[in-house]
Amino acid sequence: MGTSPVPGYPMGLTGLCPLAGPSPTSSIHVYTQREVYGTVGSHVTLSCSFWSSEWISEDISITWHFQAEGSRDSISIFHYAKGQPYIDDVGSFKERMEWVGNPRRKDGSIVIHNLDYTDNGTFTCDVKNPPDIVGKSSQVTLYVLEKVPTRYGVVLGSIIGGALLLVAVVVALVYLIRYCWLRRQAALQRRLSAMEKGKLQRSAKDASKRSRQAPVLYAMLDHSRSTKAASEKKAKGAPGDSRKDKK
Amino acid sequence: MLLLLLGIIVLHVTVLVLLFVSTIVSQWLVNGGHTADLWQNCTSGSVFHCLTSSTNEWLQSVQAMMILSIIFSVLSLFLFFCQLFTLTKGGRFYVTGIFQILAGLCVMSGAAIFTVRHTDWHQASENTSYGFAYILAWLAFPLALASGIVYVILRKRE
Numbered sequence: 001m002g003t004s005p006v007p008g009y010p011m012g013l014t015g016l017c018p019l020a021g022p023s024p025t026s027s028i029h030v031y032t033q034r035e036v037y038g039t040v041g042s043h044v045t046l047s048c049s050f051w052s053s054e055w056i057s058e059d060i061s062i063t064w065h066f067q068a069e070g071s072r073d074s075i076s077i078f079h080y081a082k083g084q085p086y087i088d089d090v091g092s093f094k095e096r097m098e099w100v101g102n103p104r105r106k107d108g109s110i111v112i113h114n115l116d117y118t119d120n121g122t123f124t125c126d127v128k129n130p131p132d133i134v135g136k137s138s139q140v141t142l143y144v145l146e147k148v149p150t151r152y153g154v155v156l157g158s159i160i161g162g163a164l165l166l167v168a169v170v171v172a173l174v175y176l177i178r179y180c181w182l183r184r185q186a187a188l189q190r191r192l193s194a195m196e197k198g199k200l201q202r203s204a205k206d207a208s209k210r211s212r213q214a215p216v217l218y219a220m221l222d223h224s225r226s227t228k229a230a231s232e233k234k235a236k237g238a239p240g241d242s243r244k245d246k247k
Numbered sequence: 248m249l250l251l252l253l254g255i256i257v258l259h260v261t262v263l264v265l266l267f268v269s270t271i272v273s274q275w276l277v278n279g280g281h282t283a284d285l286w287q288n289c290t291s292g293s294v295f296h297c298l299t300s301s302t303n304e305w306l307q308s309v310q311a312m313m314i315l316s317i318i319f320s321v322l323s324l325f326l327f328f329c330q331l332f333t334l335t336k337g338g339r340f341y342v343t344g345i346f347q348i349l350a351g352l353c354v355m356s357g358a359a360i361f362t363v364r365h366t367d368w369h370q371a372s373e374n375t376s377y378g379f380a381y382i383l384a385w386l387a388f389p390l391a392l393a394s395g396i397v398y399v400i401l402r403k404r405e
Contacts, residue, residue: 155311159312160311163353
C-alpha cells in the first residue's frame with residue numbers, strides 16, 4: 001500500500017489508503033453523527049467535520065441539505081462558498097439557523113434554534129474542497145421529541161461510578177482516621193514511657209521544677225476528653241495540683 | 248473449624264453464582280415464547296432473536312444495582328481471603344461482612360425497583376409472569392445478607 005494510487009484506478013482502491021499523498025483521485029471524507037435528539041423549542045448542533053488530503057482551498061464549499069421525514073425532496077438549506085455562509089432565508093429554517101463552523105479547522109457545523117416537530121428528518125452535510133471533490137456526503141437524522149430519552153449507559157454508569165466512589169471515599173476516610181488515631185496513641189505512649197523513666201531517676205518535685213512540659217502532659221492525659229481550653233487552663237493555673245491528683 | 252470455613256465459602260460462592268445467573272440470564276419476565284431481562288428482549292419461535300432493551304432510567308438503575316452487587320460480592324470474597332491470612336486471632340471479618348451485606352442490599356433494591364417499575368418499559372399483559380432469574384435475584388438477597396451477618400459474627404480462631 002506504499003505506492004500512491006494511480007489515476008484511473010477504481011475508487012474502492014483509493015478509499016483503502018486515504019493517507020496516500022496528494023493525488024487527483026484521493027477522496028474527501030465527511031463525518032457527522034448518526035442521530036441527534038432535541039427537545040421542542042431547544043436548539044441542537046449538527047456537527048459536521050471532514051478530512052481532505054488537499055489543502056483547504058479558498059474555493060471550499062459546504063452544503064447542508066434537509067429532507068423532511070416522509071418527504072422525497074431534499075432541499076438545500078445552507079451553503080458556504082468563497083468564505084461566505086449563505087443561510088436559508090425563505091424556507092422553514094428562516095432565522096433559526098446559525099453557522100458555527102470553521103472550514104480552516106475542518107468544521108462545517110450548524111446550529112438550529114427553536115426546534116419544532118417539522119424539523120424531524122435527515123440532514124446531509126456535503127463538503128467540496130476543489131480539486132478534492134470526490135467522496136460521500138454524510139447524513140444525520142434529527143429527532144425532535146417532547147423529552148429527550150436518556151442515553152444508554154448514562155444512568156447505569158453514574159450509579160455504579162457514584163457507588164464505587166462513595167465506598168472508596170468511606171474506606172479512605174476510615175483508614176485515615178485509624179491512622180491518625182494510632183499515631184496519636186503511639187505518640188502519647190512514647191511520652192508516657194519517657195515520663196516513667198524520668199520519674200524513676202528523680203523525685204516528682206524535682207521533675208516538676210525542672211521540666212515545664214511534664215505537667216502539661218499529665219493534664220492532657222487526665223482531661224483528654226474534656227475541652228482543650230479547660231485542660232490548658234488547668235495545666236497553666238495549677239501544674240502542681242493536677243499532678244498531685246494524678247498520684 | 249475447617250467445615251465451618253468451607254460452609255461459609257460455599258455459601259458465598261452460591262450467592263455469587265445466583266447473582267451472576269440472575270443478572271445474565273434472559274428470564275426476568277416470561278410471556279409464552281417471549282422472554283425479557285435487564286439487557287434484551289428475546290422472542291423464541293421459529294427464529295430466536297433478541298432486541299436490546301429500552302434505555303429507561305429505572306431499568307438502567309436495576310442493571311446498575313445488579314452489577315454493583317456482583318462487584319461488592321466479588322470484593323467481599325477477595326477481602327475474606329485477605330483477612331483470613333492477615334487478621335489477628337480473635338478478630339472479626341467486619342470489612343468482608345459489610346461488603347457482603349452491601350451486595351445483599353444492592354440486589355434487594357435492584358429486584359425491588361424491577362418489581363415496581365417493570366411496567367414502565369415493558370407493557371404488561373395478562374399472562375406475563377416473572378421468570379426464574381427474577382426469583383434467583385430475590386433468593387440471592389437473604390443468602391447474601393445471611394452470609395454477611397455470619398462474617399460479622401464470626402471470629403477468627405487460628
